[in-house]
Each structure stands twice: as structure tokens, then as C-alpha cells.
Amino acid sequence: MSAHAELDLTHIDAPRTGVLGAIQSVLDVVNGVLAAASALAIAAAGLVLTWEVVGRYFLGIASDWQDELSTFLLIGATFASAAWTQARRGHVGIDALSMILPPSADRVRRRLADVGSSVFCTFFAVKCWQLLVEAWVDDQTTPSAWGAPLWIPYACMTFGMALLALQQALQVFTPRPVE
């Protein structure tokens, strides 16, 4: 998919046979559940922000937790659904070289790109995990009056990036037709 192509979310690009296919089937279920939860989180963020307007403007209720809660919900949705999006190759890249390279070389390029993505996301997931542990141990909270625990968004980031890295690793082994 090119950097500018429209997203096609109907086709899942992942292994379907053998041990990897079985792992992918489990991951599909997890991705599906997290995608549904993410959709609910986005809708909930919309409702929270709507309530913030109604509460403040019409009922005179001070807003203290709404912005932070919607931030948590939206960040959670972004990371929790990252593997679901990746399964559909929804994280777009530049595919210009596929028009120039011979098919065999292009297959190698695509595989290396998947390996590179997976390595980065694994590293990032590890860093998210360290952040999560630190926030949990130190009981870190947001600086607002609400003081929400920071391990919540960090847990979403850790879990989401780990699943994303796993999805990318599985895609390294998926035979991809040359477009």
C-alpha cells in the first residue's frame, strides 16, 4: 500500500496454515476483541466530551476528569487496535520501489521491511513495559486534581505494541503476492 492509498480494512494479510496459522487465529480473536473495545472507547470518549460541554455549560458542573479520561480512552484505543490495523496492512508505507525492483528483489525488500518494523515495535514494547513497571512501582499519577494512575495508558501501550510486534513477526512469514 502506498503512503497515500485509501485503507482497505477488509483483507487480512497474515499466515493461515501450520503453527503460525494457529497463532494467527488466536491473535485474530484477541485483535477482534480489542478492536471492539477500542471502538467502544472512541465512542465513550465522544460521550465524555459531550457530557463535559453539557455539564459545564448547562448544569454548571466543573470539568476536572473529562479531558484526562478521554485522553486515556483515545490513547488506549490507538494502541489496543494497532495490531488489528496492522493485520490489514493499515499502517501505510511507501511502496514506490515495488514498481522499479524485479519481483524477487521486491519480495526480499518487503520481508526486510516487515523484519525492520517488527524489531522496532518489539524494542518500543520493551520500553513501554519499563515505563509501565516504573509507573506501577512508583504509583505515578497524572499531575491534575483527578490524579489518575499512569499505569493505565502505559499498560495499553505495552500490550498494544507487543501485539503489534507479534503481528508483524507473523507477517514476515506470510507469503505475499507481488502487486
Add this chain to the structure above:
Amino acid sequence: MTTLQLGLMYGGATLAALFSGIPIAFALGGVATIFMMFFMPAASLDTIAQNVYEELASITLLTIPLFILKGAAIGKSRAGKDLYDALHTWLGRVPGGLGVAVVLACGLFAAMAGSSPATCSAIGSSGIPEMRRRGYSPGFAAGLVAAGGTLGILLPPSIVLILYAVAAEQSLGRLFLAGLGPGVLLVVLFASFAVFQWKREFIKAEKVVANGGPRSPILSDEHFTMAERLAALPRVMPFLLLLTGVMVALYGGIATPSETAGLGAVMALALIAIVYRAYKLRDLKPIFEGTLGESGMLLMIIGMSLLYSYVMSYLHISQSAAEAIVGLHLSKWMLLVAILLLVVMLGFFLPPVSIILMTAPIILPPLRAAGFDLIWFGVVMAVVMEMGLIHPPVGLNIFVINRIAPDIGLGPVIRGTIPFVILMAIGVVILSFVPGIAMWLPNAVYG
């Protein structure tokens, strides 16, 4: 190692990573991480996840999923067709009224949905067949919709302007208002061209008939009764109320931009449930799937682009590049032209979100030093990025049109968009000479 060498390595590594096909988000994150490993203190690596979280945890940036949800709800409903049908009945008597209706429908729909591809798809799927049935040439019909669709990144709630507001540290409210005047300017330019081109095709069709050829449907008159016109209104009025309601909430001091995004999404979902009875799971699933895919991809790119910019700034690459640009002592307008050309070239490969976040630290200081208003520049940059949506080699809207009207072919679609690329360039020139078109409204509202 000098900053120049470091900058060249950073740029080279970025190009290599992007062209390798690694998704843009992870390519930028990966390059930033590798440079952190080699050129920044070891402890900085421990902060990458926190950096991304802190950059993303901006309530302004997080309006993006909600604006996308609002756009998806409206875009996947029949609102686009109804809006276009209603305008068609009301503008039936205007010469070239069908084309003008398409442009106006695109503008209004873009303002509701905030997405260029969604606008193209929603208006084009009914507008292009109707224009062709009425004798418009396929390229003209396709070009009109492709160009009209680009208004999505200029009119509020444009995601491009939201990102620019964050990157340039400018008021989002002012930017949204500044986009309105140029949006109207482009609508006027496109609509004028629609009338002009319709007249040309009309005269051509008359000549064909005079020479004994077949009679084109473009020569037929079309009338709608007042009853038909009034009957078209009830379905579109709720959406126009949504559009105005959101603007009133934002500028009437009722809601902040983030609250407006939440309110708009909830109202859009409520409206499609009431007007189109789209409340079942099968109706809502594609809306939320589209929202998840697009917002997840965009926010991941945004988070990693911000990390990328942070590293660029820490290593003084952006500051040195900005100083080098200032050191060229280009005249004010040459500087603007050079920067806009850079934006056009980057647009060949990168989506607007990455262009804005990656280039802002480099191009904005010289522009500020040259005396340009950064709100004005944001709007001009958005118009230039709009051009990228309809010109080769990428031109996302061209491919959207090709998908909804595949029998036209890419060649005629591209030829049909060329006049509009020229009109947009004229629009940029007009905005440069009359900056008040963009700045009058925000200055009047905010002082």
C-alpha cells in the same frame, strides 16, 4: 561530527527507511531510535515511550479520532447523495448548475466530514454518473469532484490544520477560521470554472447538432418544481444544522475544540440513526472499523513523527537547517516559493501529517523571521497540499475517482484535474497578494 554531516545522515537514513517500505510511523520511530542510540546519552533511550505518550496525550491531537468518527458516520451514510440531490434541484436553473451543485456539495460535505477521500467518494458516486448522464465530459465531471473533494483539508475540522496548529504552536480556533475564506475562494474559483467549462461543452454540443450530429443531453433543459425543491430539504437540513451547530459551539464559547470533536461525533451518530435509521451493528461496524483504521494509522504516524522531530531538535539538526535557510538571504517571496516547492515535492511521497510534523521545526523559524504570519502560512500550506491530492504522481483523489468511476480511465481523470491544479495555484497567488482573505475572519473574531 559536524551538524551538517549529522543532518545529512539523518535525512539519508530517513529516506532509506521510508523507501524500504517500512510503514511510515515505524520508519520514523526506528530512525529516531537508532540516532538516539548512537548520538544521544544512553538514558535518552529509556524515555522514547514516555516521549511518544507525552506528545500524543495532547487533547488537541486526540480530537483527530473523534473528527474521523464524525466524518465516517456522515461519509458512510447517504448524506452526501442527499446533499448533492438537494443542491441540484435548487441550482437546476443556473447555467452549469449541476457542476456548481457538485462544487457546493463537496464544500459543505467536506466541512461536515473533514475528509477529502470521503467527500470524493460520497459526492462523486452520485454526482459523476449524473453529470455524465447530463452530457458533461467524463474528465470534466471527474476533475470537478476530485478538486471539490480536496476542500476537506482546508475547511474545518481539517486534520491537517489540527496538526499544523500543534506543530506551529498556533491557535486551532484561529486556524479553522483562517481556512474558511480561502475555502470559499476555492469554491468560487471551482464553481466559476464549472460554469465556464459547461458553456464550452454546451457550445461544442450545439455545433455538433448544427452539423447534423447527435444531440447531447447537455443541451436539454432541466426543471424542478418548487414542491420537488422543498421535498429535498428535510433530509439535508439536520446535517446543515450539525455543521452550523458545531461551529456555533466552537466559536460561541460553548465548547473547546476537543469538546467540539466529541460533540460533533456524537451528534453525527445520532443524526444518521434518526435520519437514516443507521443504528444497527451492521450499520455501525463499517463506521467504527474505518475510524479505527484511519485514526490508529494517523496517530501512530503523529506520535512517531513527534519523536523524530524531538531527536532532530536535540541534535540541533532542525535549528542548523533553519539557520542555513535564513543564511541563504533569500527574498521573502523566494523563500516562500522555495518552501512551498519543497512541500509539493515531499507530497509526492509522504502524507500531509508527516510533512507538517517533520518539516515544521525547519521551515517555520525562517518564515517567522521573514515576517510571515504563521496562521496565514498554515492555510497556504494546506492549499498546496490540496494540490498534491489531485496531481500526479500520487493524487489520492484521482485514485478514489478511478475506483468509483473506473470506466473513465486514469488519463481523462488526470487531464480533468489539471485546470483545478492551476486554479489552486492561482488561489495561492491571490492569498499571497490579499492575505486578508484568510486573516480577516480570525482577526475580526479574536482581535
